[in-house]
C-alpha cells in the first residue's frame with residue numbers, strides 16, 4: 685500500500701522507540717524526532733486519536749519525513765477511565781515514579797475485583813504534515829492494577845500492571861514477550877497489515 689523505509693517517530697519516550705522498532709524489524713527504520721527537535725508539542729486533544737494525529741503532524745512538519753506517533757495511556761476502571769490521555773501528566777509532570785505512587789494511593793484499599801484497567805495505544809501515521817487521511821490503529825491490553833510494584837523491564841506504569849495471561853506484571857515480562865502481547869503490539873500488528881508489511 686505504501687512504501688516506507690524511513691519514518692520519524694513522533695515521540696520523546698525512549699521506551700516506545702525501542703518497542704516499536706523491535707516490532708517493525710529492520711525493513712523500516714524509525715528515527716527519533718529528538719534528532720530534529722527537543723521541543724515537545726502540547727497534547728491538547730481530548731482523545732488518544734487527536735493527540736496521536738497532532739504529534740504525527742508536528743513531527744512530519746519538523747522533519748520533512750513521514751511520521752508515526754503513539755499516544756497511549758492507562759485507563760483504570762475504578763477511576764472512571766483516568767488517568768487516560770493524561771497518564772503521562774498524572775502527577776503533574778513529575779515522572780513515572782510519581783505517577784505510579786499517585787496511582788497506588790488512589791487505589792488504596794480498593795479490592796482486587798475492582799482494580800481492572802486497560803492500557804490503550806493509538807498509532808497515527810501521516811505521509812506528510814497536512815495528510816488528509818492519517819492511518820489510525822488502536823490496541824487495548826486488559827489487566828489489573830497491583831498493590832505494589834513488581835518487575836524491572838519496560839517503562840511507565842509497567843510495574844503496576846498485572847497481566848492475567850502471564851500471571852505477572854508487564855515489567856516482569858521479557859521485552860520480547862511484552863512486545864507480543866501489549867496494547868502497542870496489537871496496534872502495530874494492525875498497522876503492519878495496513879502497510880502491507882504483515
Ligand SMILES: O=c1nc[nH]c2c1ncn2[C@H]1C[C@H](O)[C@@H](COP(=O)(O)OP(=O)(O)OP(=O)(O)O)O1
Pocket residue numbers: 694695696697700724727754755756757758771772773783803838839840841842866868
Ligand atoms: O507500554 C506501556 N507501559 C507502561 N506505561 C505505558 C505504556 N504505554 C503507555 N504508558 C504510559 C506512559 C505514560 O505515562 C503514558 C503515555 O503518554 P504519552 O503522552 O502517550 O507518551 P509520552 O509523553 O511518554 O511520550 P510522547 O508523547 O513523546 O510519545 O502512558
Ligand SMILES: [Mg+2]
Pocket residue numbers: 727772
Ligand atoms: Mg506525551
